[in-house]
Amino acid sequence: xxxxxxxxxxxxxxxxxxxxxxxxxxxxxxxxxxxxxxxxxxxxxxxxxxxxxxxxxxxxxxxxxxxxxxxxxxxxxxxxxxxxxxxxxxxxxxxxxxxxxxxxxxxxxxxxxxxxxxxxxxxxxxxxxxxxxxxxxxxxxxxxxxxxxxxxxxxxxxxxxxxxxxxxxxxxxxxxxxxxxxxxxxxxxxxxxxxxxxxxxxxxxxxxxxxxxxxxxxxxxxxxxxxxxxxxxxxxxxxxxxxxxxxxxxxxxxxxxxxxxxxxxxxxxxxxxxxxxxxxxxxxxxxxxxxxxxxxxxxxxxxxxxxxxxxxxxxxxxxxxxxxxxxxxxxxxxxxxxxxxxxxxxxxxxxx
Numbered sequence: 001x002x003x004x005x006x007x008x009x010x011x012x013x014x015x016x017x018x019x020x021x022x023x024x025x026x027x028x029x030x031x032x033x034x035x036x037x038x039x040x041x042x043x044x045x046x047x048x049x050x051x052x053x054x055x056x057x058x059x060x061x062x063x064x065x066x067x068x069x070x071x072x073x074x075x076x077x078x079x080x081x082x083x084x085x086x087x088x089x090x091x092x093x094x095x096x097x098x099x100x101x102x103x104x105x106x107x108x109x110x111x112x113x114x115x116x117x118x119x120x121x122x123x124x125x126x127x128x129x130x131x132x133x134x135x136x137x138x139x140x141x142x143x144x145x146x147x148x149x150x151x152x153x154x155x156x157x158x159x160x161x162x163x164x165x166x167x168x169x170x171x172x173x174x175x176x177x178x179x180x181x182x183x184x185x186x187x188x189x190x191x192x193x194x195x196x197x198x199x200x201x202x203x204x205x206x207x208x209x210x211x212x213x214x215x216x217x218x219x220x221x222x223x224x225x226x227x228x229x230x231x232x233x234x235x236x237x238x239x240x241x242x243x244x245x246x247x248x249x250x251x252x253x254x255x256x257x258x259x260x261x262x263x264x265x266x267x268x269x270x271x272x273x274x275x276x277x278x279x280x281x282x283x284x285x286x287x288x289x290x291x292x293x294x295x296x297x298x299x300x301x302x303x304x305x306x307x308x309x310x311x312x313x314x315x316x317x318x319x320x321x322x323x324x325x326x327x328x329x330x331x332x333x334x335x336x337x338x339x340x341x342x343x344x345x346x347x348x349x350x351x352x
Contacts, residue, residue, distance in 0.1 A: 051311050069324045089134060140168055215283065284306070
């Protein structure tokens with residue numbers, strides 16, 4: 001469904017140009033705007049198919065996967081700091097995926113939002129708090145594994161174990177809440193095409209004010225942790241390669257090395273699939289949106305690109321549980337035994 005919008009940095013309200021509620025929309029120029037400013041048509045019909053489809057997959061897989069992780073960690077008798085981080089990560093993912101039915105309905109209904117202002121703000125807050133919470137918890141797991149591989153003696157004797165991990169997680173939740181709290185200010189409902197909508201980033205009136213906040217959120221909530229994770233992994237790779245070449249590894253050390261390599265691979269995939277494309281396209285979109293002389297084709301291209309990456313930022317809610325089973329092989333065996341038992345029971349009770 002195309003939208004005809006002003007190319008001004010502030011995204012104005014739009015009104016239908018015909019009686020069709022799904023037809024094109026013409027923007028009303030803000031007060032003081034140059035009447036000769038070009039008007040741009042934004043193609044957004046793809047959202048009605050792409051976003052509900054991906055969000056439905058994330059919801060259907062994310063709920064049982066993250067619930068299983070929480071149950072497995074809760075039942076586990078082993079007190080490991082990595083389990084503390086994974087538990088908090090799974091809780092953040094589960095809280096987010098439980099809110100997905102509302103966005104699924106919203107995008108499938110051509111952006112119609114009947115759930116009220118508070119629900120609009122809360123859903124967007126959950127999206128960004130899960131996004132940046134996942135980034136920070138994965139960073140904590142990476143740093144913890146980095147210290148365990150590069151400084152194992154220090155890890156065993158000086159870090160305080162699970163108690164320290166719980167304190168770190170508490171700090172992460174506070175940081176995430178502080179980073180994402182402005183979402184309640186910028187996001188709100190509004191009226192477009194005679195329908196109530198829930199703005200994704202900000203209301204049109206707050207568009208200019210959102211730019212510095214959005215860029216700061218990208219820098220603090222993604223870029224700094226991402227660079228830290230890459231530095232840790234580079235150092236871990238050096239240490240692991242040096243150990244292999246300098247001494248014959250025991251079976252236990254080989255298993256630990258393999259788990260570390262798998263963890264590096266999974267977290268790298270999570271960052272590259274979920275986090276990097278979303279934040280890169282968001283940064284470019286915010287810059288282009290703030291340029292008064294940007295052409296319509298450029299605006300439309302980066303608008304589509306950014307909004308197409310949004311659902312894939314939610315894929316971390318599926319990929320994070322996979323990370324847990326790579327880190328904890330004993331839990332993989334528990335799941336396999338449970339699946340085998342369930343299959344055996346079904347075969348026994350099935351009619352012949």
